[in-house]
Amino acid sequence: MWKSVIYKEWIKTRWFIILYAVLGLAVVGYIFLNVQRDFKFNDANNYWYTIMFMGVRYFGSLKFVPLFGALAISVAQFFPETVSKRIKLTFHLPLNENRVLLMMMLYGTVGLVASYFVQLAMFYALSVLFFPSDIIFPALASITPWFLSGLACYYLAALIVLEPVWKYRIAYLVVAGTFVPLYVQSAPTGAYAPANLALTLLVIIISISLLFSGYRFRKGEM
Amino acid sequence: MVKLSRYFLVIIAIIGFGIALPKLYWVAFAQPIRAPFIQYSCIDHDFMLLRSGDEVTRTNSKGDTFTREEYENKLPLMYTRQLLMNNTMPDSIDGVEMDMHDISNNRSTFRVRPKEIHAPLPTLFPLFESQSGRANLEMPKDFFRITWRMEFIDAESNKVDEEKSRMFSAVLYKRGFKFPAKSINGLPTTRKSCDEGYLVIDSADQLFHIKLVKGLPFVEKAELPEGLKFRSINCVDFKDKFYYAYLFSTDNHVYVLTQYDYQLVKLDVENINPEENEIRIYGDLFNYNVISTGEGEITSQVLDKDYNKVNEYNEIWPVRDERKEGKVAQLLFPAQLKMTNSNSSYVRFFFEANKSFNWIFLSLLLMATQFMIIRKRKENIKNQLVDLGIIAVTGIFGFIAVNFFPNKFFK
Numbered sequence: 001m002w003k004s005v006i007y008k009e010w011i012k013t014r015w016f017i018i019l020y021a022v023l024g025l026a027v028v029g030y031i032f033l034n035v036q037r038d039f040k041f042n043d044a045n046n047y048w049y050t051i052m053f054m055g056v057r058y059f060g061s062l063k064f065v066p067l068f069g070a071l072a073i074s075v076a077q078f079f080p081e082t083v084s085k086r087i088k089l090t091f092h093l094p095l096n097e098n099r100v101l102l103m104m105m106l107y108g109t110v111g112l113v114a115s116y117f118v119q120l121a122m123f124y125a126l127s128v129l130f131f132p133s134d135i136i137f138p139a140l141a142s143i144t145p146w147f148l149s150g151l152a153c154y155y156l157a158a159l160i161v162l163e164p165v166w167k168y169r170i171a172y173l174v175v176a177g178t179f180v181p182l183y184v185q186s187a188p189t190g191a192y193a194p195a196n197l198a199l200t201l202l203v204i205i206i207s208i209s210l211l212f213s214g215y216r217f218r219k220g221e222m
Numbered sequence: 223m224v225k226l227s228r229y230f231l232v233i234i235a236i237i238g239f240g241i242a243l244p245k246l247y248w249v250a251f252a253q254p255i256r257a258p259f260i261q262y263s264c265i266d267h268d269f270m271l272l273r274s275g276d277e278v279t280r281t282n283s284k285g286d287t288f289t290r291e292e293y294e295n296k297l298p299l300m301y302t303r304q305l306l307m308n309n310t311m312p313d314s315i316d317g318v319e320m321d322m323h324d325i326s327n328n329r330s331t332f333r334v335r336p337k338e339i340h341a342p343l344p345t346l347f348p349l350f351e352s353q354s355g356r357a358n359l360e361m362p363k364d365f366f367r368i369t370w371r372m373e374f375i376d377a378e379s380n381k382v383d384e385e386k387s388r389m390f391s392a393v394l395y396k397r398g399f400k401f402p403a404k405s406i407n408g409l410p411t412t413r414k415s416c417d418e419g420y421l422v423i424d425s426a427d428q429l430f431h432i433k434l435v436k437g438l439p440f441v442e443k444a445e446l447p448e449g450l451k452f453r454s455i456n457c458v459d460f461k462d463k464f465y466y467a468y469l470f471s472t473d474n475h476v477y478v479l480t481q482y483d484y485q486l487v488k489l490d491v492e493n494i495n496p497e498e499n500e501i502r503i504y505g506d507l508f509n510y511n512v513i514s515t516g517e518g519e520i521t522s523q524v525l526d527k528d529y530n531k532v533n534e535y536n537e538i539w540p541v542r543d544e545r546k547e548g549k550v551a552q553l554l555f556p557a558q559l560k561m562t563n564s565n566s567s568y569v570r571f572f573f574e575a576n577k578s579f580n581w582i583f584l585s586l587l588l589m590a591t592q593f594m595i596i597r598k599r600k601e602n603i604k605n606q607l608v609d610l611g612i613i614a615v616t617g618i619f620g621f622i623a624v625n626f627f628p629n630k631f632f633k
Contacts, residue, residue, distance in 0.1 A: 098223055
């Protein structure tokens with residue numbers, strides 16, 4: 001039964017996950033195409049200097065990529081469930097309703113984290129070719145909240161999509177509008193380092209937020 | 223689990239509103255607070271205050287008001303060009319002839335802000351050739367860091383230059399340097415008059431001067447008094463070449479490190495903390511003016527050229543929380559959260575507790591409102607006690623949060 005639930009999620013989201021993974025890798029590839037071009041047109045030492053002392057962020061194009069990917073996957077996964085209230089069919093399965101919702105969430109999380117991991121691995125592997133750890137680690141501290149913003153957006157978008165009452169959808173949207181920007185503030189490279197642990201904990205606690213709108217849906221809130 | 227998910231969402235909403243609502247409030251209602259620009263007149267031996275705003279006023283510390291021309295005439299070392307143009311530049315001041323070369327040579331401006339100290343600082347630096355024989359400095363091909371040794375990394379190959387690294391590390395080791403470095407301070411730019419390398423604090427809090435001279439390491443240890451530690455070391459490139467840097471100690475004093483003989487000279491100033499206040503130091507032919515500007519206070523301490531204090535001026539003004547808009551904010555918000563702070567370049571959660579308890583009135587009002595909502599929904603009050611507690615503690619943020627995520631199903 002669980003396999004079937006996961007298969008259903010896969011059918012809904014496969015093209016979005018695959019397309020997003022490809023897009024994510026393309027963006028990372030584009031970043032390093034630019035880096036090698038800058039190495040060619042400016043000397044390597046001058047390029048390093050601009051990164052360390054003049055605030056140039058070679059990884060800046062990545063900023064909203066995790067967020068948009070998460071939004072697309074979340075909508076692809078949960079919007080079809082709201083059409084004609086199909087999620088009710090899932091709730092009629094001989095499975096615990098909360099566990100089904102958590103499984104759906106876990107599926108999306110694994111899909112997103114896997115594609116984020118591939119992007120980060122490629123980012124790190126290519127960074128090592130051009131830069132020392134003194135440049136790479138602050139860069140990773142800066143892009144970490146961007147990936148966390150993706151997960152936060154995924155959980156909150158799922159919450160909003162599955163919420164049965166429009167009034168509350170808008171309320172949740174306002175909350176998301178105050179919360180998600182905390183992850184994508186403009187800041188110098190490496191400035192997010194002291195915040196990353198707290199921001200990770202906040203993402204972990206909202207990972208079960210779908211249970212709330214799922215519960216309201218089950219109880220027939222209109 | 224479902225209840226828990228709701229409370230987690232309420233927490234997220236409280237954090238989101240705790241940041242967004244005060245931010246919106248201050249965008250709408252913040253009033254500018256302008257500290258006066260303080261200069262020291264070598265004519266009157268008094269402080270001259272320039273206040274901007276709707277009307278620009280120029281006064282001295284006694285409150286006498288001056289026209290622009292009168293004001294500039296009292297600050298001939300600051301407005302030298304204007305006075306020369308007006309033919310009002312004095313020939314001499316206190317028996318010292320006004321030589322343009324001397325005036326220019328002794329003029330210096332320095333500023334450091336807390337935001338520059340509380341910031342992610344680079345760990346790799348370019349070591350310029352300080353005696354290249356060229357008129358302009360050139361960016362080196364490699365950058366150094368000082369961890370368990372001094373390592374030079376070639377930018378083109380992204381590989382450690384072993385020979386150069388071993389050479390510098392060996393010299394540092396022989397001079398008693400204890401790896402790794404705690405702080406590396408210099409002027410990592412080619413846009414300076416000459417290169418004087420870096421002042422480095424090692425892990426034993428010793429101060430070293432490191433530079434590259436004709437391809438070879440130059441390492442000099444500066445003797446420090448026992449137990450002296452620094453908050454910040456800021457290298458300078460002034461025309462007079464009297465000293466390498468301003469050094470701000472953890473006991474809130476300022477030192478200069480003289481060039482070539484490495485004498486650490488203490489300036490006769492007090493309460494100088496660049497981690498909390500903006501520090502400006504203006505030098506001219508007669509004086510140094512050390513200005514510390516913090517929230518609600520500005521202090522100017524004037525020194526002679528031997529670094530002894532000759533005069534001091536202090537001014538305070540109501541801080542944001544003491545002004546009308548601050549008092550209203552304290553009524554509205556139990557606390558204010560921020561992700562950024564004017565004294566830091568880092569992003570993290572900055573929590574500002576309310577200095578008064580006026581917000582409790584609004585919390586009580588909101589609790590009463592929530593009580594009415596609960597009654598109207600015919601909910602059991604026992605199931606809503608946690609929500610009321612949340613409103614009591616978090617005020618308007620909690621009120622919005624518990625109503626955005628209603629718990630009317632939890633019976």
